[in-house]
Amino acid sequence: MRAIVASHPGDASVLQIADAPEPRPLAGEVLVDVAAVGVNFIDTYQRSGVYPVSFPFTPGLEGSGVVAEVGGAVTGFAPGDRVAWCSSLGSYAERVTVPAHALYAVPDSVDLRTAAAVTLQGLTAHFLSSSTFRLGPEHTALVHAGAGGVGLLLTQLACARGARVITTVSTEEKEALSRAAGASAVLRYDQMPDLSADLPAAVRELTNGDGVDVVYDGVGAATFDASLGSLAVRGMLVLFGGASGQVPDFNLQRLNAGGSLFVTRPSMGHYLRTEQERAWRAGEVFSAVASGELNVRVGATYPLDQAADAHRALESRGTSGKVLLLP
Structure with a gap:
């Protein structure tokens, strides 16, 4: 079979298509014919060495496909079943x-x-909106990168919970996508020369001077100061990614001065700890998709052997919605 292999950390060019041995499922494993692979920022962090992995390695934590074979001691799955996953490394491949x-x-x-x-x-959008900060009709949320993959889904789930959503985007096209997802106001950070001052000012103008109850920030270094400045007293900054780079160390007294603020850095694994929790979250997400309540936007698809181009597109922040690889 074919798989993408990175022999060493580096930029997107290290991703190369290669012939790989046919995998066989061990006890407790399932062999899947891959139909589609989700490309995510964590893949770029691992490829570049920001997150340590052992090289050479095949990236990719997320995908979907059809079960081809089950290993010993597997119950609940059989050949022909349609499945998806988001926490199994090596998904940039034809079989996994x-x-x-x-x-x-x-x-x-x-x-x-x-x-x-x-x-x-x-x-991710489910645990952010239902558990990390449980949104309700009494809340106003600021969602950065509102036209991104998480941003579009998070906006829809937040609105379904009755919350008011303000988003940030960088282009007119992305503004339209974000409004279509339910954002009540969309702020163009590309039009803000001093983001750390201009964005909080714009947010407070939209909230009668109060600020928002929660900021969902997957951008990181470029938006962190603006995010803190946009919070209401006792507001929470949910930092769930670092698309622009990792946030440097900061003085915790800033939380006191900003209004007894909270900052959290959630990880999906801590919100999928039990079989019951995983089933609950996945069931609600897939049900929302099936009912049409949750619209999933695929922004771009690439053949498997163009994985490097997919990474470049994602890292340029020029994408909207989800990027997929198709084996």
Whole structure:
């Protein structure tokens, strides 16, 4: 079979297509014929060495496909089943073995490309809006990168919970996408010369001077100061990614001065700790997709052998919605 292999850390050019041995499922594993692979920022962090991995390695934590074979001691899955996953490394390949406990059954009402596009980011948006900060009609949220993969899904789930959503985007096209997802106001940070001052001022103008209850920030270094400045008293900054770079160390007294603020850095694994929690979150996400309540936007698709181009597109922040690789 073919797989993408990075022999050493570096820029996107280290991603090369290669022939790889046919995988076989061990006990507790399932062999899957891959239909689609989700491309995520964590893949770029691992490829570049920001997150340590052992090289050479095949990137990719997320995908969907059809079960080809099950290993020993596997129950609940059989050849022909439609499945998705978001926490099994090595998904940039034509076939992959996945631990059975990491698989989610995909209902027939959800196509496999959509499943690959929504699993990681949909589960992320779910735990952010329902658990990290449980949104309700009394809340106003600021969502950075509102036209990104997580941003579009998070906006829709937040609005479904009755919250008011303000987003940031960088282009007119992305503004339209964000408004279509339910944002009540969209701020163009590309039009703000001093983001750390201009964005909080714009947010407070929209909130009667109060600021927002929560900021969902997956951008990181470039937006961190503006995010803190946009919070209301006792507001929470949910820092769930670092697309622009990692946030440097900061003085905790800034939280006191800003209004007894909270900052959290959530990780998906801590919100998918039990079989019951995984089933609950995935069930709600796939049900919302099947009912049409949650619209999943696939912004771009690339053949597997163009994985480097997919990474470049994602890192340029020129994409909207989800980027997929198609083996």
